[in-house]
Amino acid sequence: MSWLTPMMQDLLLEAFGQTLVMVGVSTVLAVAFGLPLALLLHVTGPDGLTPRPWLNRPLGLVVNAARSTPFIILMVAIVPFTRLVAGTSIGTGAAIVPLALAATAFLARLFENALREVDPGVVEAAQAMGASRSQIVLKVLVPEALPGLIAAVTVALVSLVGFSAMAGAIGGGGLGDLGIRFGYQRFMPEVMASVVLILILLVQGLQSLGDWLVRRLSHR
Template structure:
C-alpha cells in the first residue's frame, strides 16, 4: 500500500507517464499505418515478380530483394541516426514522436514486406491457377485470391510488426523521440528513478500483450480452414 501511495505521489508518474504513453501510441499507430500502406504492395510486388510468380521479373525482383534485405539488416538505432537529415527534411525536426515516425516506418516496411511475401507464397497454387483459367486479371488474382486467402497470415504478420514497432519506439527514446522509452531513459536511468523505469517497462509489456491478444483473435476469426 505504501509503495502504491508513493507511486501516486510521484508527479513524474502521474503527469509524465500518461503523456509518454499517449506519445508511444501515436508514434506506433502512425508508423504502423504507413508501414502497412507501403509494406503490403511492396511484399506483393516481391512475390509477383519472383520466379514462378504472376509476372516474373528477375532483375526487378533482385533489386527489390537487395533493398529489402539492406533495410532489414540495419539495427534500428543506427538507421534512426543515419536518416536524421531526411527526417528533418520531411518533418522539420529530429525530436519528438512525429520525427520518430520516419525511421520507424523506414525500418518496419522491409520487415513487413517480407512477412507479406511469405504469407502470400503459402496460398494454394491451385486456387491461383483456377482463377487464371477463369480469365481473372493479375490484379484480380492478387487482390481476390492471394490477399484474401492469406488474410489470417497477413494479420499475424501485422501483429508481429506492431510489436516490433513498440520495441523500436522504446529504442527511439534514446535519440529524443519521446514516449515511454524516452521517459525510462531520461528519468529511470539517467536520474536513477527506479519506480519510473519499472512503470514504463510494465506499460510497454501490457501494450505488447494487448496487441498480441487482439491480433491473435482477429487472425483466428479470419481463418476458415
C-alpha cells in the same frame, strides 16, 4: 507509491500517448507501403504471375539492406531525410519516419511469406476462369493470405513497441524517453519498473488482439 505524484501520472500518460502515436502511425504507413511492395516482390518472383528477375532482385536487395540495418543505426543514418520529411530530427513526429521505414522493410518480407502460403491451385483456378492479374492479386491472393497478413502486422506491432522505446534514447519521446530520463538518469527505479510493466501489458494486449483476429479469419 509516493513517487507517483500527479505530475508523474501526467508524464506517464503523455509518454504512453506518444508511444501509441508512434507505433500506430508508423504501422499504418508500413502497411500502406509494405503491402504493395510485398505484392510486387511476390508477383515478379521466380514463381510469380509475371517473373521479372531484373526488378525482383534489386528490389529484394534494397529490402534486405533496410531489414539488416540495426534500428538505432538506421535512425541516426537517415537523420537528414527525417529532418526533410518531419522538419525536425527529434520528437515523436521525427521518430515516426525511421520507425515506418524499418517496419516497411520488415513487413514487406513477412507479407511476401504470407502470400507464398496461398495455395497455388486457387491461383490456377482463377487463371483458368479468365481472371486478370489485378483481379487475381486483389480478389484471390490478398483475401486468401489475410490471416497471415494480420499475423505479420501483429509481429510488426510488437517489434515497433520495442523500437519506439529505443527511439526515446535520442529524444523520440514516449515511454522509452521517460524511462531513460527519470528511471535511469534520475535514479528512479520505480519509474523504470512502471515503464517496463506498461510496455509488457501493451505488447501482451497487441499480441492477444492479433491472435484473436487471426483465429477469426482462419475459421471464416
